[in-house]
Amino acid sequence: MTHLYLELDSYTEVTRERDYSDDYSGEDTYTDWTIQGIYLGKPLGTSGRQIPYDFDVSVGDTVYLLYSINSEGDSFSRNDGEHFEDILVFKTLEKAQAAKKVLEGFDKSGNDQMINLTTESGETYKFYPPWWGYFERLDTLDIETMSVK
Numbered sequence: 001m002t003h004l005y006l007e008l009d010s011y012t013e014v015t016r017e018r019d020y021s022d023d024y025s026g027e028d029t030y031t032d033w034t035i036q037g038i039y040l041g042k043p044l045g046t047s048g049r050q051i052p053y054d055f056d057v058s059v060g061d062t063v064y065l066l067y068s069i070n071s072e073g074d075s076f077s078r079n080d081g082e083h084f085e086d087i088l089v090f091k092t093l094e095k096a097q098a099a100k101k102v103l104e105g106f107d108k109s110g111n112d113q114m115i116n117l118t119t120e121s122g123e124t125y126k127f128y129p130p131w132w133g134y135f136e137r138l139d140t141l142d143i144e145t146m147s148v149k
Helices: 093-105
Strands: 002-016 028-039 049-053 062-073 078-090 115-118 124-127 137-147
Touching: 002 078, 028 062, 028 137, 049 078, 062 093, 078 093, 078 124, 093 115, 093 137
Parallel strands: 028 078
Antiparallel strands: 002 028, 002 049, 062 078, 062 137, 115 124
16 A cells, blocks of 8 residues: 555643642643645655555545544543544545444454454455543544545
8 A cells, every 4th residue: 555645733722720739630631633635745844644545546636534533531631632543545435434334333342353444445454443442432533525735
């Protein structure tokens, strides 16, 4: 598989301050994510997160990004929206929707917690949902329509 590059921006704010009189207290935060663009090459001045793809793509093509946002925390604090997970990018909306449906309907109670997603070309892509931890929670699972830059 080759990779496209995703440019993101995020803003995090504290929603509850830590209680300094309590040794175990932590602060709560909220993070808001903005998808800036998807590129064939790494954008200058950014880290450019890599997303795997397995189809022909050119500048100006429409692609569909399957992504999730999840929260995490512990017994003493909560970080809402802390993690943005770019899962896969697709050439067709139907295949992106099929992968999303697999994620929405998967029961993690079994022994194998890797999910087999089908890529655009029909290959198997193994994915472990980061929202499956004890304190983790899925906030958003969505598909973003994007134009390749």
